[in-house]
Amino acid sequence: MRSTLILILFVLLGCKPDPIPVPEAVQLVAPANLNACTTADRIDENQRQVEFEWLESLHTDQYELVVQNSATGALSRKSTTFTNQYLILEANSYYAWYIISSSALTEETTKSEVWQFFLEGEVAATHLPFPAELLQPENEASVTLPASGNYEFIWSGSDLDNDISSYEVYLGTSETSLSLQQSGVVNSSVIVNLNPDTTYYWEVITVDEVGNKSSSGVAVFTTK
Numbered sequence: 001m002r003s004t005l006i007l008i009l010f011v012l013l014g015c016k017p018d019p020i021p022v023p024e025a026v027q028l029v030a031p032a033n034l035n036a037c038t039t040a041d042r043i044d045e046n047q048r049q050v051e052f053e054w055l056e057s058l059h060t061d062q063y064e065l066v067v068q069n070s071a072t073g074a075l076s077r078k079s080t081t082f083t084n085q086y087l088i089l090e091a092n093s094y095y096a097w098y099i100i101s102s103s104a105l106t107e108e109t110t111k112s113e114v115w116q117f118f119l120e121g122e123v124a125a126t127h128l129p130f131p132a133e134l135l136q137p138e139n140e141a142s143v144t145l146p147a148s149g150n151y152e153f154i155w156s157g158s159d160l161d162n163d164i165s166s167y168e169v170y171l172g173t174s175e176t177s178l179s180l181q182q183s184g185v186v187n188s189s190v191i192v193n194l195n196p197d198t199t200y201y202w203e204v205i206t207v208d209e210v211g212n213k214s215s216s217g218v219a220v221f222t223t224k
Contacts, residue, residue: 021059023101025112026083029053031097033115034130034158040089040119048091048119053084054112060101070094070116070131070214091121094130094214118160129159129206132167132188132216139219145196151223154189155204155216168205175201175218198223 030053031037040048052065065085067076071093078085089095099112116130136154137143145151157164167185170178171192178201182190194200200223204216 020106021103022106022108023060023103023110024057025110026054026057026060026063026099026101028097028099028112028115029055031115031117031119033113033117036118036120036127036160038120040091043088046091046121047088048121049086049088050119051084051086052097054099056083057101057110059103059105061103061105062101064100064102065097066100067095067097070096070217073217089119091119094118094128096131116158126163126208126210126212127160128212129157129164129208129214131214132157132204132206134202134204134216134219137219137221139221141221143194143221143223145194145223149193149195150191151194152189152191153202153204157188157204157206159206159208161208163209164206165209166207168207170203170205172201173198175220178203178218194223196223 031050037050040050043049061081063080063083065078065080067087067089068074069090076087078087094116096114096116098114100109102109118127133156135156136152143151153169157167166183168183169181169185169190171181172178181192199220201218201220203218206214
């Protein structure tokens, strides 16, 4: 009798259904990251049609293309079963884009890397820097401070003209009232003394040699 029960349990445990695979993240192809998109089709003086391309990902039935205007924050979304999609966008603007992979078999989705590009319009003598990418702390992170309270902020900057001259770092406890912490920063990090149990907002402004500026956007984090 005991051996029969063991055999039944073995059969039941051995017949568990395979787990449903989660859609994999796609590999982005074009427009290239941190580059100028010059191959878009001209619609009119202000608009261009951009082709977005990526590689097929496993366990995926549908892709959602998400494109954000870095200056205005405006989002464009398009769903497709193909590995390319077209969007008409405003020229002479910076954009961030990524793909969300989904499957009919599961509610879980997977987001790709986020790439940035500049959509060329009429040829410009100089370009604004790309918005800085805020790396540390990550948005909505909870940060454990050292005993000294000193914390290192880290970001990444890029410019088509390779003429970034400095950064300005803003910090505050309200998104609408950030104050300048440091200006003329030539590296991609600064150390700032913070208080524990506080919610902070921060932003980095990138400045190039001719005075062009771009904002990273504001991120939030909490100290503990």
